Amino acid sequence: MASTRRHFLSGAAGLALGLGAIATDGLVEAKEEGTAMRRAMDGARDRLVYSTLFTAQNVNALLKDDADRQRALAFCRDIGISKVYIESFRGEYAREELLVAARDFYRKQGLAVSGCVTTVSFGKKSTGWNLISCYTNGDTQAKLEEIFRFTARLFDEIMIDDFLFTDCECEECQAARGGRSWEEYRLALMLDVSEKRILEPSHQVNPRCKVIIKYPQWYDNFHNRGYGVDTETAAFDRIWVGTETRNPTAERWGAKQQYEAYFIYRWLSGIGGPKTGGGWFDTYDCSPEVYVEQAYQTVLAGAPEVFLFNYGDISREANRPLMDRLKAAQPQLAKLAQVASIKPLRGVAAYKPVNSHPDGEDYIFDYIGMLGIPLVPTHRFPGQAKSAFLSMHALKDRELPVKLAAYLKRGGNAIITSNLAKRLASEPALSDVPGLAAADQPTLSSTPWAGTLVVLPAKPPFTSLYQLPQEELNRVRNAVVLPAAGVQMNAPPRVALYVFGNRELVVENFADEPADVELRWGSGEQGRARITLAPHTVRQVRR
Template sequence: MKINHQKEIKLWIILVAILLSVTSAFSQPLWETMKNEKDVLKLSVWFRAQDVDQYLANKDGLNSAISWCKKYGITKVYLEAYGRGLYANRETLLNSKERFLNEGFEVASGATTEYGPDEFDIFHCYTHKRHQEELQRISEYAASLFDEVILDDWYFTNCECADCIHARGDQSWSKYYTDLMLKMSEERVLKPARAVNPNVKMIIKYPQWNDEYHTRGYDVVRESKVFDGIWVGTEGRQFDYEKSEGYEIGYNAYFNMRWLANFGSIGGAWFDTGRARTKIPTYLEQARHTILGEGDEVILWCYGGHLEATPKIEALSEELPGLIKLANLVQGKPIKGVQLLKPGNSDSFEETWVCSFLGELGIPFVPVSDVDEEAMAVVFPVQSLKDPGFIRKFQHVADRGTPILVTDGLAKRMTANPAYLNNVNVKTLPVKGSPKALLNMTREEIKTYRDHLLAPFGMKFDAPARVELYLFGENMFVVENINDEAVDVTLELPKVSTVNKALILPESGSSAEVSLSGKTVKMTISAHTLVAVGVK
């Protein structure tokens, strides 16, 4: 019986090896396609430190990981040196790095500065010297092994221990946190990492929760300048009106990409499986919003998580050819539309995530961090008050006859200048302290504000909430319907003779009827569908 059992084990090993080789052979076309298209769109995957030690420590696990990556068109891997209290084994990291490089992959690293799942608040106290020293050790370890390191978005602090309270003094928490984390970045991350490896490129990854950056120590204005690059979180979830945060709605990913580009060079974005909270359509919308935001590299977080989400990665691999087409359509084209102001490190008061919800009203936005006094149309949310010269700039923009939309949260804080709000060019949007309630506006209510803003462009767009409009260059627009049902929409243009349906995503199982009547483009778009339309 023992001999037979051993024979069975050998037979299974042989069968697994054959299956892996067959899978690899049949998946080569997608991998080769992605390698050829890497300057347009690159797909990467993140191996957590735990993934490194669990899956890459032996030959079989490493072989499986390589085959899996090739099957799904992944051409770059990030081998996390540290994460969640674990330093990945140095030998495993080096062996895996060498093997992936030999197989034709690009290889980089990262670090997730979380001490452990049960000590969240303790580790995020950078007032304590021992935590500062641990941060330095993490940075040195990663830089000693790799030339490119991304600092994951657990690199923040929200500690309010007695030592932090004492060190803060009379400063606001935001001021204390941002000054502290800038100092940590310079003294405990960048300086020691570069001392260990002068060639290392250290990148900061910002989370998707942009309205809370400064309240947890992220200073997009100053930190973006000292790091070698920026990465962006573009995770999305099924939006539950009663439970979800605003940063989980689809448009937030696009806004995050475009807004953060005001502060530095964007390397790419990443999203995760979302587990049960992200169904396949929303999972794919994460990728579309990332590419609409001109992201040319997407990191899948993470390898272990995606092994348990085969239907999602299968759907993504099926959509990759279409995503490449989308990237080719939008990359390098300037975005046009209404400027949406959000200065860096600005307080959102009662209007947290308002920018993300505004994008779901079908208004084509250009996210900006500074007031452009020559803008064709502008939306000023309450965050605008961060600009010390805002009132003067507001008056100048209004006096030029520029259509302006202000949120009521901003309006009530401009009581010292009521005449500005009475300008015929200014309308006030009733957010009423509940930004997500904008999703409940009727299409007629939305149209009133949208028509006001689009008038200088000679455009009118008619659509319900959760239908997004993007303008690229002079001759293309994109409409994405993130509703669970089909919608009928129209876009009136100042001049048009023909329209061309350039792309539909997903390319199978969806529909988008596009027709032209005079100057009006009529569209019927299925649920969770994107359509790109060329115009002449």
């Protein structure tokens, strides 16, 4: 529920315009100033799309006349925003005449323009979170259809913010559920509602209209609240991904690790394929460094569009340092976007089946990535991968023991959690696999088939993994990364590694302290790189 607790009504106070650039560490040398910096920033904007949202409240309060619209345009141009989403509904309607005026104005100014709907505070309330609706209820469904018919008249593309779920357990829902689990019922309900009350009416009103479902970042809870990422992705025209991780120590947002943005986008894009659009993040509980880390992760994950939520927030004076930092990072982001497009993505396959349950290992993939193990997320069993990471999520696959045995006997390398090792230890199909036992410390076992099995202790809080001695972490990491990506990394925790194609490496330091990093991919000095990463910086290395 972390990202769904977003402050969804944006205030109008403290708007700031004309933000200036600041220096930043990373891929851009400090000497790039003046005209050279401006050219680099312009190039960044050419290669990446930056976008923002005018919420329904923004439209009504901040786009009331031409002066307001001009002011917002100047802000967008300063940040490099070339696409805007104009929201028709977020608990209240935006006035139609203001929607039309804004749409036509920004189109004439050369910006791409789409619509948006946020499905909160309408119809019958859920018995859970009071912003959410009971979608079993007929009146709620009728109101939902009304909202989308209205919006489809005005826009050829509609984004749905990440509140299209339900947690209601009212008597009406209980009766409709019957003997099904809440997961089964909600997955079926939200797909049916999406098809009949959103997609069909929108396409009927406007055959050109494309409807985007934006998934939040709480991927381990999707199925419990009706987000079926396989069935809904198939149904909707496009998908979008929430990459809002925020401050990793902010408990009210779930203390999300920065790597989560990368993992969820790569995982969902594997399901969505060409339907996958951009990544969306916000300013909440963000320092300038953490805010831009969301952008780095979004771009490294391959997103072609960086969505900055929302105009009312990002234009506040209090958020000026965040926007300054983003502007200064745009040349880096452009270079990272080029690198992230290189295929294949190399690393350790991370298996998370659709609708899989964490069973006590919630979001563990994010922590594994923060250990410097480059993950290649997948919703299918990675039978042909050279190395794979498996957690309790993999038990969703009923054939897991047989598949894992075949994988290891093919010579594959695996790193699995101690909880999963304990569950699999008595499986007949794995009876001849050495080292398959829970342990308090990492264990590495050579298999009879020329592979390695690593068992990693996994006890909440998973930040305890960051306490592994660096020598031990290097040993665990390199046992699976070297065969999968052809590189070894010696580095402390909270330094992430990304491997693109045969030559490009990216390392990012998420820590508040400098990190000494050694990368090895061959013999001699030509086959290694030693770098010191400043806190919260990114570096590209070509081997």
